[in-house]
Amino acid sequence: MSLQARLDAFKADFRAGRPPYNAPAFVHPIMERATEELIASGASDRALQVGDLAPAFTLNDPDGHKVASSELLARGPLVISFYRGVWCPYCNMELQALEAARPEYEAAGASLIAISPQREANSRRSQRENKLGFPILSDPGNQVAAAFGLRFALPDYLVDLYRQLGNNLPLVNGDDSWTLPMPARFVLSPQGRVLYREVNPDYTQRPEPEALLAVLTRQTA
Secondary structure, eight states, X not given: OOHHHHHHHHHHHHHHTOTTOOOOTTHXXXXXXXXXXXXXXXXXXXXXXXXXXXXXXXXXXXXXXXXXXHHHHTTSOEEEEEOOOTTOHHHHHHHHHHHHHHHHHHHTTOEEEEEESSOHHHHHHHHHHHTOSXXXXXXXXXXXXXXXXXXXXXXXXXXXXXXXXXXXXXXXXXXXXXXXXXXXXXXXXXXXXXXXXXXXXXXTOOOOGGGGHHHHHHHHO
């Protein structure tokens, strides 16, 4: 089953309230309103584009070790997935799909990382629960996400809903900004140029991991 098919099936179960997804009916229009407003804002169009030079960054891995983008790029192309956090089922399914594709990325000479605003402890949980062999880097305050043009502030009504549902982002992320990154995937050349980008303000839509392989193959041809 493709990644998007898995996501669509989860979304259908969630909307239908089928166990174990027993969210109250009032939740769905609020989430959909927030997504529609983010799409209408045009925020995704302002993110880094193909051909842009990506900003350099240094972030902590789950064990507190610093990881520099310059060191990763010295090895070859870099695949980056920006995701919302361990609490997001759509993100977890995407991470699992990326892990399945990781051997093919590495065969093409590429490294794979994920970036999330969550604290290191939550990144360790993500890696453990999703059985990942690639690092998740913590981006406090979504500073790197902002440099890539992905950070957005949750509207007040969505903050209220998250609080009602017990999704305490300040606790998960370690800051009070109530910001998230739009889910995104980039491929950077060894020189740091964007070769591929997929940015979607609809967090239920994710590209297939195989979509990157043609770009990576061209780099090694």
